[in-house]
Amino acid sequence: MNFALPVCSDVVFAAWSILCRTIIVETVKKLVVLTGAGISAESGLKTFRDMGGLWEQYDVTEVASPAAWRRNPELVMRFYNERRKALFEAKPNAGHLGLAALQEQFEVVIITQNVDDLHEQAGSTLVVHLHGELRKARSTEDPNLIYTLDKWELKMGDLCEKGSQLRPHIVWFGEAVPNMSVAAEFAKQADVFAVIGTSLNVYPAAGLLDYVSGNVPVFLIDPNELPVANRKNFTFIKEKAGIGVQLMAKELEKY
Numbered sequence: 001m002n003f004a005l006p007v008c009s010d011v012v013f014a015a016w017s018i019l020c021r022t023i024i025v026e027t028v029k030k031l032v033v034l035t036g037a038g039i040s041a042e043s044g045l046k047t048f049r050d051m052g053g054l055w056e057q058y059d060v061t062e063v064a065s066p067a068a069w070r071r072n073p074e075l076v077m078r079f080y081n082e083r084r085k086a087l088f089e090a091k092p093n094a095g096h097l098g099l100a101a102l103q104e105q106f107e108v109v110i111i112t113q114n115v116d117d118l119h120e121q122a123g124s125t126l127v128v129h130l131h132g133e134l135r136k137a138r139s140t141e142d143p144n145l146i147y148t149l150d151k152w153e154l155k156m157g158d159l160c161e162k163g164s165q166l167r168p169h170i171v172w173f174g175e176a177v178p179n180m181s182v183a184a185e186f187a188k189q190a191d192v193f194a195v196i197g198t199s200l201n202v203y204p205a206a207g208l209l210d211y212v213s214g215n216v217p218v219f220l221i222d223p224n225e226l227p228v229a230n231r232k233n234f235t236f237i238k239e240k241a242g243i244g245v246q247l248m249a250k251e252l253e254k255y
Contacts (some may be wrong), residue, residue: 002025003087015098016175019035023042023188028106028107029106029107029191029192029255030106030107030108030109030189030190030191030192031102031106031190031191031192031193031194031252032108032109032111032186032187032189032190032192032193032194032212033099033108033109033110033111033191033194033195033196034111034112034113034187034194034195034196034198034205034209035099035112035113035114035119035196035197035198035241036112036113036114036195036196036197036198036199036202036205037113037114037197037198038196038197038198038222038223038240038241039093039095039096039114039118039196039197040054040090040114040116041094041196041197042093042095042147042226042240042241042242043090043091043092043093043096043116043118044086044090044137045083045087045090045116046086046088046245047156055079056077058075060236061173063075063076063079064079064164064170064172064173065172065173065174066172066175067174067251068172069156069167069172071165073156073165074156076168077154077155077156080134080168080170081152081153081154081156083115083134084103084134084135084149084152084153084154085152085153087116087117087118087134087135087152088152088244089175090116090118091118091121092119092121092122093118094240094241094242094245094246095127095162095196095197095240095241095242095244095245096119096121096122096124097123098126098242098245098246099119099122099196100119100122100123100124101123101244101249102249102252103123103124103125104124105252106191106192106252107126108124108126109126109186109190110124110126110127110128111128111130111183111187111205112127112129112130113127113130113131113198113202113205114129114131114216115131115132115133115134115170116134116135116255117133117134117135124197127196128179128182128183130177130179130180130183130205131171131173131177131205132168132169133169133170133171134168134169134170135148135149135155135167136148136149136169137149137154137158137167137168138160138167138168138169138250139160139162139164139166139167139168140160140165140166140167141160141162141163141164142160142162142164143200145160145161145162145240146169147160149171150179154166157215164167171197172244177204177205180204180205183205183208184208184211187208187211188207188211188212188213190212190213190216191216191255192216192217192218192219192252192255193209193212193217193218193219194217194218194219194220194221195209195218195219195220195221195222196219196221196222196239196241196244197221197222197240198222199222199224199226199227199242200226200227200228201227202251209228214231215233216231216233216234217233217235217255218234218235219234219235219251220234220235220236220237221237221239221241221244221245221247221248221250222238222244223238223239223240223254224238235248235251
């Protein structure tokens with residue numbers, strides 16, 4: 001199997017973005033957006049909730065943890081290969097495209113809980129992945145060796161340049177979220193903050209709202225009720241992402 005050359009880690013990329021923020025024209029406001037599985041669901045990608053928490057007869061936590069990898073790496077690999085194959089066939093939807101279009105008006109930072117690259121495919125240029133990236137694999141020996149996959153299938157026996165097995169470049173249950181500090185820094189810098197397609201039940205990502213300044217306008221887009229207390233600067237849009245982003249864009253014309 002052929003792999004591309006190692007790429008910079010998400011942490012390095014996001015940190016570099018923060019360091020470079022001084023070159024951005026100060027009059028451009030920063031729109032920081034936290035996205036979750038709901039936005040990808042509109043592109044046909046199943047969420048854990050869609051699966052009812054199950055994959056075949058397995059609890060998803062049993063195929064998405066370091067313990068699962070140690071116990072049955074072939075099973076874990078198959079689970080992520082199926083997710084990756086679906087991603088290779090998916091396309092960005094109106095929600096992804098709408099957020100990318102807002103780059104004409106704002107400095108847009110996407111912080112996503114999703115492991116797909118649909119934001120990038122839509123044209124978003126600054127995306128921080130909290131939970132890893134499905135199109136990438138990394139060394140089990142050196143986590144800094146990260147490779148972009150050119151095919152959907154990753155196999156046992158696919159090795160890094162140091163000779164160790166490659167694993168999905170995913171933050172599994174029980175693992176630290178390396179980009180969380182970077183995401184928190186962006187949340188602090190937000191002039192406008194939005195939450196799209198996430199239940200705000202998954203931590204630490206759900207805690208990002210706590211880093212947003214109290215006077216910053218916040219848009220919450222989801223067809224379901226969200227577990228947050230209403231504040232005067234909150235705007236609730238009870239729609240799916242595709243329609244919700246369009247409605248938010250109209251409101252943002254005021255800023």
